[in-house]
Amino acid sequence: LTVLPFRVNAAADDAIAAFTGGAAMADAGVTLTAPEIAENGNTVPVSVSAEGATAILLLAAGNPTPGVATFNFGELAGAHSASTRIRLAGTQDVVAIAKMADGSFAKASSTVKVTIGGCGG
Amino acid sequence: MADGVKPRIKAPKSAKAGEAIVLKTLISHNMESGQRKNKDGSVIPRSIINRFTCEFNGKSVIDIKMEAAISTNPYFEFEAVVPESGELLFTWYDDDGSVYTDKKAIAVS
Numbered sequence: 001l002t003v004l005p006f007r008v009n010a011a012a013d014d015a016i017a018a019f020t021g022g023a024a025m026a027d028a029g030v031t032l033t034a035p036e037i038a039e040n041g042n043t044v045p046v047s048v049s050a051e052g053a054t055a056i057l058l059l060a061a062g063n064p065t066p067g068v069a070t071f072n073f074g075e076l077a078g079a080h081s082a083s084t085r086i087r088l089a090g091t092q093d094v095v096a097i098a099k100m101a102d103g104s105f106a107k108a109s110s111t112v113k114v115t116i117g118g119c120g121g
Numbered sequence: 122m123a124d125g126v127k128p129r130i131k132a133p134k135s136a137k138a139g140e141a142i143v144l145k146t147l148i149s150h151n152m153e154s155g156q157r158k159n160k161d162g163s164v165i166p167r168s169i170i171n172r173f174t175c176e177f178n179g180k181s182v183i184d185i186k187m188e189a190a191i192s193t194n195p196y197f198e199f200e201a202v203v204p205e206s207g208e209l210l211f212t213w214y215d216d217d218g219s220v221y222t223d224k225k226a227i228a229v230s
Contacts, residue, residue, distance in 0.1 A: 042192060042193070043192040044192075047198075063190050067188035069188060069191060071183060071185050071199075072181075072186070073182075073183055074180060074182045074183060075180055075181060076181065076204075077182055077183055077200065078141030078200025078201050078202050081200065082183065083197070084196055085192040085195070085196050087191070
């Protein structure tokens with residue numbers, strides 16, 4: 001098996017561009033909670049939260065397919081936050097981009113060190 | 122994977138109007154990512170749940186588009202505001218076309 005370097009790939013940039021339409025992203029306004037070190041990349045707990053967001057895009061930039069999930073908040077959403085468990089192929093940046101109700105975007109990223117990868121292979 | 126899929130939901134039975142309640146959902150599912158290979162070296166085709174929605178009395182709480190990087194047995198925790206008594210409807214959409222649903226009634230005081 002060859003081990004490819006985990007880096008921000010073009011697919012992740014494409015996914016971001018498709019979500020934001022190329023708009024500028026603020027650095028504040030969205031909170032991404034992820035562990036610093038994940039022993040098992042198969043199930044990494046991640047939380048996202050952004051007050052006033054209509055949608056949050058979650059990406060794992062170093063995975064073979066960077067998309068993780070898109071959370072669309074409805075009219076009855078409580079706090080605009082959600083938690084889930086994700087797979088990470090290796091040590092990489094996890095990125096959250098929130099689309100605010102006023103049409104602006106905010107971005108947060110967090111590096112997760114993974115000791116056992118979670119995408120097979 | 123249409124068999125052995127079992128949704129589990131943790132939701133309060135009662136709430137105050139306008140109060141945010143925490144909902145936790147988990148559904149047992151392989152979530153085959155389409156990246157793994159079997160013994161012969163051929164790729165196991167992707168088979169995941171690709172969408173999850175939660176509605177309360179027909180109004181959307183959350184609508185999540187899921188991709189291959191969501192873990193086996195997808196778990197979600199989120200909050201909802203319930204204005205009146207009613208029913209929460211949880212729906213999962215599988216790649217193979219299966220739809221799994223579950224309901225939880227909430228009494229609002």
